[in-house]
Amino acid sequence: MQRVMRRRTEGVLSSDDLVPSVIEAADAHDPRRVIAMLEPLVLERRRQRILQVAGARLGSVTVVFDAPHDPFNGAAVLRTCEAFGVHRVHVVERRESFLAAGSVTRNAHKWLDVRAHKGAAPAIAELRAGGMRLVGAHPEGKLLPGDLSAIARLAIVVGNERDGITDDLMAACDDTVRVPMRGMVESLNVSVTCAVLLSHATVGRPGDLDEAARTQLYARGLYFSVQRAQEVLNLPPQQP
Numbered sequence: 001m002q003r004v005m006r007r008r009t010e011g012v013l014s015s016d017d018l019v020p021s022v023i024e025a026a027d028a029h030d031p032r033r034v035i036a037m038l039e040p041l042v043l044e045r046r047r048q049r050i051l052q053v054a055g056a057r058l059g060s061v062t063v064v065f066d067a068p069h070d071p072f073n074g075a076a077v078l079r080t081c082e083a084f085g086v087h088r089v090h091v092v093e094r095r096e097s098f099l100a101a102g103s104v105t106r107n108a109h110k111w112l113d114v115r116a117h118k119g120a121a122p123a124i125a126e127l128r129a130g131g132m133r134l135v136g137a138h139p140e141g142k143l144l145p146g147d148l149s150a151i152a153r154l155a156i157v158v159g160n161e162r163d164g165i166t167d168d169l170m171a172a173c174d175d176t177v178r179v180p181m182r183g184m185v186e187s188l189n190v191s192v193t194c195a196v197l198l199s200h201a202t203v204g205r206p207g208d209l210d211e212a213a214r215t216q217l218y219a220r221g222l223y224f225s226v227q228r229a230q231e232v233l234n235l236p237p238q239q240p
Contacts, residue, residue, distance in 0.1 A: 031219035038222040050221035056207040076191030082108035084198040141178035145200035
């Protein structure tokens, strides 16, 4: 009952809500026009911060969250991914839709590309098309976290709180990784596991988004930073 109630908690976001109207509105515009019109309205230190974040973003590392259930864990995973510079997060929805607690994401989802897939097959296909090597988190994994930084294009696969990674997705993994532990507990919270693995996978890895993606993210950041940005962008072009 408690687990069901957590999914009904006020402020819980669905996978559709993780791309709210403000993001759709921001990304609907030509990013070059957004930058030209909004950049002069944003303080220099804010512009530099957005540029720094966009420049450090990673397209070569992603996380695949298999059949998440608890919206607080889901939100914590998103926040962890954003903190380590991951640009895209894949969510495999199975029996239920992905939910994330807004009080935990703390708007981290606004800076992420969250891709929800109805089953493992479309997620695997997209990852393979992107040249990603799938590495599943497992208590008896062959790799150690330090091995992940050497994988050029890495998809870290984590399972949900009850069942772990399901068989079809685990079968698609090219390798497995474990988090060494010394205590009596046998597993970590999924967001903690993500944090440990991402801290190793991203260390020393420079930002590698292509120019178009970096420009889009910078434009989105400017949009978030200007009050009534949509009204500014709706102004007619100035005549020369």
